[in-house]
Amino acid sequence: MPWITACSTDDIETEDLMRFDHAGRSFAIYRSPDDEFFCTDGHCTHERVHLADGLVMDYVVECPKHNGQFDYRTGEAVRAPVCVNLATFQTRVEDGQVQIFIP
Amino acid sequence: MARTNRDYALLGRDARLAEEIGLVSAAWYHTEIPRKLMKDLMQRGDLPAIRDTIILFATMIGSAAAGIWLWPSWWSAPFWAIYGVLYASAMDSRWHECGHGTAFRTRWMNDALYQIACFCMLRNPVVWRWSHARHHTDTIIVGHDPEIIAMRPAVVARLILNFFGLFELWGNGKATLQLIFGHMPETTCSFVPASEQPKAFRIARIWGLIYLSTAALAVWLGSILPFMVIGMPILFGSWHMVMTGYMQHLGLAENVLDHRLNSRTVYINPVSRFIYWNMNYHVEHHMFPMVPYHALPRLHALIRHDLPPAHPSILSAYAEIIPTLARQFRNPDWFVKRQLPATAKPYRPEFHGDLEPGQPTPGIGGYPLPHAAE
Ligand code: FES
Numbered sequence: 074m075p076w077i078t079a080c081s082t083d084d085i086e087t088e089d090l091m092r093f094d095h096a097g098r099s100f101a102i103y104r105s106p107d108d109e110f111f112c113t114d115g116h117c118t119h120e121r122v123h124l125a126d127g128l129v130m131d132y133v134v135e136c137p138k139h140n141g142q143f144d145y146r147t148g149e150a151v152r153a154p155v156c157v158n159l160a161t162f163q164t165r166v167e168d169g170q171v172q173i174f175i176p
Numbered sequence: 177m178a179r180t181n182r183d184y185a186l187l188g189r190d191a192r193l194a195e196e197i198g199l200v201s202a203a204w205y206h207t208e209i210p211r212k213l214m215k216d217l218m219q220r221g222d223l224p225a226i227r228d229t230i231i232l233f234a235t236m237i238g239s240a241a242a243g244i245w246l247w248p249s250w251w252s253a254p255f256w257a258i259y260g261v262l263y264a265s266a267m268d269s270r271w272h273e274c275g276h277g278t279a280f281r282t283r284w285m286n287d288a289l290y291q292i293a294c295f296c297m298l299r300n301p302v303v304w305r306w307s308h309a310r311h312h313t314d315t316i317i318v319g320h321d322p323e324i325i326a327m328r329p330a331v332v333a334r335l336i337l338n339f340f341g342l343f344e345l346w347g348n349g350k351a352t353l354q355l356i357f358g359h360m361p362e363t364t365c366s367f368v369p370a371s372e373q374p375k376a377f378r379i380a381r382i383w384g385l386i387y388l389s390t391a392a393l394a395v396w397l398g399s400i401l402p403f404m405v406i407g408m409p410i411l412f413g414s415w416h417m418v419m420t421g422y423m424q425h426l427g428l429a430e431n432v433l434d435h436r437l438n439s440r441t442v443y444i445n446p447v448s449r450f451i452y453w454n455m456n457y458h459v460e461h462h463m464f465p466m467v468p469y470h471a472l473p474r475l476h477a478l479i480r481h482d483l484p485p486a487h488p489s490i491l492s493a494y495a496e497i498i499p500t501l502a503r504q505f506r507n508p509d510w511f512v513k514r515q516l517p518a519t520a521k522p523y524r525p526e527f528h529g530d531l532e533p534g535q536p537t538p539g540i541g542g543y544p545l546p547h548a549a550e
Contacts, residue, residue, distance in 0.1 A: 089215065120201050120313060128218045128466055130281070137466055139309040140277045152277060153302075154309045156369055 076165070076172045079112070083169070090134060090145075092125035095175070100162065101125060102171060103145045105132060110164045111145050112173040118150065118157035182318055182508060182540055184327050186363040191319025194431060194539040199317050205434040205524060206463055207482040217467045217475050220281035224470040225273075228450065229289060232270075236262045240405055247401055256404060260413025261451060264341060267296040268417040269453035269469075275305050278468040279453075295383060298348035298410065300355060302376035306368045312465055316430050316438045318539060322367065326426050328508035330501045335422070341414035345407075355380030420444070420452045423493040427500030429511045431539045433527045435462040436520075437513065441476065442487040459483050482521060484514035510534050 079093040085104040092115055093100045099115030101124045115123050117136040126137040134145045141155030148159035163174040183190040194200055209217075239259040246252035273279040274290035294301040307322045314320035326335060337343060354361065355377050360368065368376065386406070393402045400408070429437040439459045444452070455461060457472040460479065467475050480486070487493040496512055503510045511533050516522065531537065 119309075126214075128215065130220065135277070135466060137464075139312055140466060142277070152283070153305055153372070156371060 112162040114160040207479040225279040260409040263409035264413035265416035267293040341410040481519040
């Protein structure tokens with residue numbers, strides 16, 4: 074069953090993110106300024122630092138270690154020192170629950 | 177005679193040792209702050225930095241104009257003194273804050289001020305962004321932090337000459353020349369990804385053209401005046417950057433994973449705070465590099481219960497630094513271990529050994545490996 078329930082929509086504030094761990098992997102779930110939900114790999118691609126303590130600004134997440142930035146909708150690395158894009162995962166909301174698709 | 181057993185080279189012996197005992201890219205101590213509060217502290221804004229940048233550029237333009245107008249009279253000297261400090265010290269803190277991307281909320285504003293500040297400081301914007309990232313990953317880890325400014329024992333002549341910007345100008349000038357000719361030293365390549373290198377070369381070449389034009393103007397005018405505006409302020413304006421920079425880590429611990437042990441917070445006067453853009457809250461900055469400069473006093477108030485007491489003045493910081501550097505000539509393992517208040521969480525020996533002043537430092541060649549970091 075590749076759709077996994079990660080959290081409820083109320084668990085994340087607008088323009089924020091939270092960590093979600095599942096089956097030995099770690100993800101970051103985002104709630105955008107328009108209350109859409111997105112999911113990326115949990116760790117920065119520069120060093121192995123979790124993005125959960127980072128800052129969401131509009132559609133960008135900033136890594137807490139060296140302020141590298143990613144567009145969390147596409148995973149694109151948009152500001153040094155990150156150069157490698159983040160993996161992204163599909164999300165959907167069912168009955169107030171945020172689900173992510175883990176292939 | 178001092179034991180000079182430390183190897184600060186970036187690819188050297190102690191770099192390998194630190195890695196072996198888990199000091200590299202490690203998890204560091206953080207004071208706990210509720211997420212909501214942290215989010216609020218991290219919020220970016222444009223207004224504080226726009227205000228400060230207008231004041232900075234207006235003062236620079238005014239002082240340079242007065243300096244040029246009164247040139248070559250000695251009456252121009254005070255104006256050059258002001259211009260120099262803004263050019264070579266205030267621009268250092270702008271380089272730093274914009275490098276973190278925390279000065280403005282708007283990205284292009286950050287990037288624009290970053291490029292100007294890098295030019296003034298003659299620091300390649302690509303190379304220095306990456307070197308500073310390394311300084312944050314491995315703060316004062318011997319062999320990994322490229323920004324350690326005083327070795328143990330210190331080279332006193334160098335520390336003094338730094339006040340006159342000599343090494344800054346020589347080192348950065350030489351590095352810029354190398355980049356112009358498409359060469360990046362191996363140690364620099366260790367922290368700058370290959371994909372970023374062409375950008376570093378391109379910017380160095382643009383700067384080369386600007387310096388060539390300045391030289392042509394100087395020859396045409398038969399005067400060094402153009403270099404008083406570009407380049408030479410590094411020689412007469414770096415002293416403030418050096419004075420505040422020495423307070424950041426000098427005399428404190430090496431090879432630890434707790435910024436409370438290797439960084440120093442000092443209360444300083446408002447003019448210096450403007451020039452230094454609040455980096456006197458240095459423990460706070462290292463613990464939470466995402467908090468913009470204008471929110472650091474607020475962060476300090478929130479976490480000071482968990483930090484060693486801040487120094488009340490620049491003089492107080494130097495009263496700690498100078499005797500410590502002197503003592504390191506006899507014992508390079510000497511450092512100041514600042515006492516934490518009763519409200520603070522204790523230092524964590526399980527992360528970097530129970531490091532005591534004068535005792536062998538883990539990760540330095542010739543010493544046994546610490547069992548604590550296994
Ligand atoms: S670890 Fe994320 S930017 Fe460096």
